Amino acid sequence: MRTGLDHFFSQYLELCKGKRVGLVTNMTGVNKGLTPTIDLFHNHPDIYVTALYGPEHGIRGSAKEGEKIDSFVDPYTNIPVFSLYGSTKKPTKEMLDPVDILFFDLQDIGARYYTFIYTMAYVMEACAEFGKQFVVLDRPNPINGTSIEGNLVGEDVRSFVGLYPLPNRHGMTVGEIALMYKHEFGINCEVTVIPMEGWERHMYYDETDLFWIPPSPNTTGMDMCILYPGTCLVEGTNLSEGRGTTRPFEYVGSPFIEGYKLAKRFNERQLPGVIARPISFVPTYQKHKDTVCEGVQLHVTDRKLIHSLATGLTLLETIADMYPNDFEFVQFGEKKTYMFDLLAGSKEVKTLVLNGETNRFLEEIKEQQEAFKKQREPYLLYK
Structure with a gap:
């Protein structure tokens, strides 16, 4: 070509x-x-x-x-x-x-x-x-x-x-x-x-x-690009999205997470085309720099079946449910803007993540997708 x-x-x-x-x-x-x-x-x-x-x-x-x-x-x-x-x-x-x-x-x-x-x-x-x-x-x-x-x-x-x-x-x-x-x-x-x-x-x-x-330092390859429409949302939280590791946007974790428990809970959801593996990592910069984090690596098992956004939202929803006193959305600037809102394109998605209602959101937005097509x-x- x-x-x-x-x-x-x-x-x-x-x-x-x-x-x-x-x-x-x-x-x-x-x-x-x-x-x-x-x-x-x-x-x-x-x-x-x-x-x-x-x-x-x-x-x-x-x-x-x-x-x-x-x-x-x-x-x-x-x-x-x-x-x-x-x-x-x-x-x-x-x-x-x-x-x-x-x-x-x-x-x-x-x-x-x-x-x-x-x-x-x-x-x-x-x-x-x-x-x-x-x-x-x-x-x-x-x-x-x-x-x-x-x-x-x-x-x-x-x-x-x-x-x-x-x-x-x-x-x-x-x-x-x-x-x-x-x-x-x-x-x-x-x-x-x-x-x-x-x-x-x-x-x-x-x-x-x-x-x-790679168009930028963290665009490492195809699995990263496939996951990114979902896992980029992690940037708006206090979790590490794997920046400062060799697998950004494939690794997600935090010092307060137990990797084995998270992987088990996520895999129980049986999302198509993806499986989670428990991991431990230390980011070399950005969030949780030089601190041991546990979490998961998301592995794409079938790129034709995976729904990247559903994967990212389900992972965040699972972590929010498991660690309600530790997980949070981060703010920036004088106006205390939530980065998550800008990434999600909506101010409503934060609440849906916390309430375990992201599946409903994914159903409701199908009309928007059809209009866009x-x-x-x-x-x-x-x-």
């Missing part, structure tokens, strides 16, 4: 003719032979790259989650790099003055919490405001383009981990999302999507012939 980047060089090079080019990318922007998009553009005689733009984690992927990044000059190309995860997340007029056209080449992971798709939204807004062309070099959704899970983000909990009404697992590529932003959510910039060739909607990333490059249909490029 060929990504949008590979397809671009064979058929779409004319888009750059006589234009100053900006590139929104990071280390995942590579061709099939692993040559970076930055190098391919910078070294091409017909492409004049005047600016680079980096999302969360930076263009080289060295920054941790949430870590602010300053703008700088790339030492390899001497091209200015404007940070879109520092003093601003939306490009300013000054940031876009050096370019006529912006290319977006980032690997998403298929869950609505992942910030790259909102960096894309802000870039599109700025392109509309300042009259710049916008081009997406499309890449696969690593956890397939058919599975949809979760509720749509409510208006009262919109944030950079849920800026638009998308479900937890959206089943779209970044190019398809860009078209949806334009035609459904009113970001009226000039958009061109360079499609992939050879990708089919049922495919997981490891069913392609592409190399997997109809809404996204016109923008699907791979049918």
